[in-house]
Amino acid sequence: MKIGLLGCGVVGKEVRTILDKKEELELVRILVKEESEIDDTRMTLSYEEILQDEDINLIIECMGGLEPAYTYVKEALEHHKHVVTSNKKMLATYFMDLYEIACKNQVSLRYEACVAGGIPWIHEMNRVQRIDKIHSFYGIMNGTTNYILTKVAEGLSFEEALSQAQQNGFAEQDSTDDIDGYDARYKGVLTALTSFQTYIPIEEVPVYGIRSLSFEDQTYALNHDGIIKLLVQGVQEENEISLSVIPTLVSKDSILSKITNETNAVFMTSDTLKESGYIGKGAGGEPTAHAVVQDVLSSPTLFQKDIQEGRNHLSRTSSFYLRFSTMDHNCPFVKEVLSETTILTKPMTLKELYEYTKVNDIAFVMEVTQ
Numbered sequence: 323m324k325i326g327l328l329g330c331g332v333v334g335k336e337v338r339t340i341l342d343k344k345e346e347l348e349l350v351r352i353l354v355k356e357e358s359e360i361d362d363t364r365m366t367l368s369y370e371e372i373l374q375d376e377d378i379n380l381i382i383e384c385m386g387g388l389e390p391a392y393t394y395v396k397e398a399l400e401h402h403k404h405v406v407t408s409n410k411k412m413l414a415t416y417f418m419d420l421y422e423i424a425c426k427n428q429v430s431l432r433y434e435a436c437v438a439g440g441i442p443w444i445h446e447m448n449r450v451q452r453i454d455k456i457h458s459f460y461g462i463m464n465g466t467t468n469y470i471l472t473k474v475a476e477g478l479s480f481e482e483a484l485s486q487a488q489q490n491g492f493a494e495q496d497s498t499d500d501i502d503g504y505d506a507r508y509k510g511v512l513t514a515l516t517s518f519q520t521y522i523p524i525e526e527v528p529v530y531g532i533r534s535l536s537f538e539d540q541t542y543a544l545n546h547d548g549i550i551k552l553l554v555q556g557v558q559e560e561n562e563i564s565l566s567v568i569p570t571l572v573s574k575d576s577i578l579s580k581i582t583n584e585t586n587a588v589f590m591t592s593d594t595l596k597e598s599g600y601i602g603k604g605a606g607g608e609p610t611a612h613a614v615v616q617d618v619l620s621s622p623t624l625f626q627k628d629i630q631e632g633r634n635h636l637s638r639t640s641s642f643y644l645r646f647s648t649m650d651h652n653c654p655f656v657k658e659v660l661s662e663t664t665i666l667t668k669p670m671t672l673k674e675l676y677e678y679t680k681v682n683d684i685a686f687v688m689e690v691t692q
């Protein structure tokens with residue numbers, strides 16, 4: 323198989339190293355952005371050169387961002403080349419469009435590395451579905467926020483924990499996508515389309531991040547013998563999907579509470595396998611490149627599922643801890659007033675939560691499962 327690689331950064335470099343050790347996979351072209359990056363005779367600044375090379379039958383995209391990644395991947399599929407990408411943001415945004423071209427042209431579009439890095443999560447969900455229907459999934463899918471939440475639970479301030487995560491290379495300098503939950507939301511969308519064969523548009527997924535996590539929220543968690551985790555959750559009940567990204571209070575005795583620092587953990591429930599899950603490296607050049615090359619090795623086998631665009635029904639019910647910036651004294655969902663700015667809600671649907679938080683000034687949302 324002849325391969326073109328787009329982007330030679332943290333992931334792309336490790337992909338090159340692994341591919342160069344595998345005789346049956348021939349990396350023939352590598353797209354870079356600047357002349358100064360060229361350190362390999364296979365490197366080029368021209369995507370057109372790669373696209374028009376008919377010997378190249380697979381493109382790996384590791385550039386990140388929406389553009390030009392989306393256009394390049396689209397053109398590759400239109401030129402009947404298989405595609406493997408690690409770019410969750412681009413894929414979660416434009417999935418249906420790209421999927422339809424891949425189906426039409428009978429080529430693979432694979433994305434294992436997009437969700438939970440090196441963990442073979444997408445592969446395992448596809449394998450489980452050869453026998454079972456998947457009913458639900460949940461997981462810690464963002465290493466940066468899990469690192470911050472671990473350190474905050476140990477007593478560091480949010481700012482200290484974030485800066486430590488950046489120093490240790492777990493967090494980007496601009497960590498908005500991580501701490502506001504957007505990165506986890508892309509992964510939730512890709513997990514939902516794999517497990518439920520339904521693409522939910524990103525903006526339909528409620529997302530609550532940890533940017534405003536305060537000492538008061540942390541104290542509430544400690545006093546309730548719990549620990550806060552940013553969870554991606556998807557449930558399909560009677561064909562109604564509920565997909566969300568919400569900081570969640572989990573019991574100190576649960577498996578999730580033991581998933582510390584940048585580690586990821588993902589679980590699903592299905593008919594006969596019941597609950598199953600994985601714990602592992604959610605990011606990092608080598609684990610992510612491993613997932614990319616696994617996809618490359620699987621690509622000649624065409625595996626396209628029937629995926630439809632669908633709705634996020636948000637009918638799942640739960641209780642929530644809400645900390646207001648400006649208290650709503652007429653909140654219809656109050657079960658208990660905890661302080662001047664915090665309440666515990668009665669059980670309410672995710673839809674009610676999403677609608678309510680759109681029009682009220684709420685600083686921090688936490689699902690309370692205990």
Ligand SMILES: NC(=O)c1ccc[n+]([C@@H]2O[C@H](COP(=O)([O-])OP(=O)(O)OC[C@H]3O[C@@H](n4cnc5c(N)ncnc54)[C@H](OP(=O)(O)O)[C@@H]3O)[C@@H](O)[C@H]2O)c1
Pocket residue numbers: 328329330331332333334353354355356384385386387390408409410411435436439604605606607610
């Ligand atoms: N790092 C991880 O652990 C990890 C894990 C899972 C998924 N991912 C995903 O994998 C993708 C790549 O991540 P990364 O960490 O490897 O990022 P990165 O280190 O920034 O690498 C991206 C590379 O692509 C290059 N690039 C960007 N636009 C280009 C263009 N138009 N033409 C040619 N080259 C271009 C960049 O060059 P410049 O630096 O010159 O812009 C950079 O060398 C992202 O979508 C990320 O979300 C990463």
